[in-house]
Amino acid sequence: MPATAHHVGITVSSLEEVLPFYRDVLGLDVITRFSVSGEAFATGVGVENATGSFAHLDGDGTRIELVEYDPEGADIEEPSLNRPGAIHLGLDVDDIDAFYEALPEDVETISEPQTTESGTRICFLRDPEKNLVEVLEQ
Incomplete structure (x- = not known):
């Protein structure tokens, strides 16, 4: 059975600071906001004692997920499109x-x-x- 796309996820430091850009500048509607924690979540994402605060936005057929983790990991270098592993x-x-x-x-x-x-x-x-x-x- 082939997999089907569910969402595209972007990890952010501050959901409250980034969400207005996606909602107001890009015009994406917020579908839902929620938090997830607990042992199954922490084990599933491979981050000890993880909690995630999520916002799902409607990308006209593609769900866009913004997630803020606690604890927050280390920053990565500024993204550049020509780097292997780069996303956009x-x-x-x-x-x-x-x-x-x-x-x-x-x-x-x-x-x-x-x-x-x-x-x-x-x-x-x-x-x-x-x-x-x-x-x-x-």
Whole structure:
């Protein structure tokens, strides 16, 4: 039996600081918020005495999970797209230029919208904790 996708998860340091970016800037609806703890959770994630605070957002068919762990692990280096193991969230928009122009000034971008050889228009952003988000128009 093949696996089916359930969600894409992003670990954050502060759910309260990052959630407004995904909700207000990217326009994703919050489906649910919850916390999980206990021995089964800690064993399942491989983090002793772990507690997780979660927010699930609706990515129009893809559930996006933001999770804040206690205890928090060590920070990783600033993500870079060309590093093996690098991850990013990709979101499709109808008009990338209008989306880009409407971004708040404090949102960090890697570049203005670019048209790739495939004809797809892309730009990359960083959330408040430097996680990479690709915005594309096909």
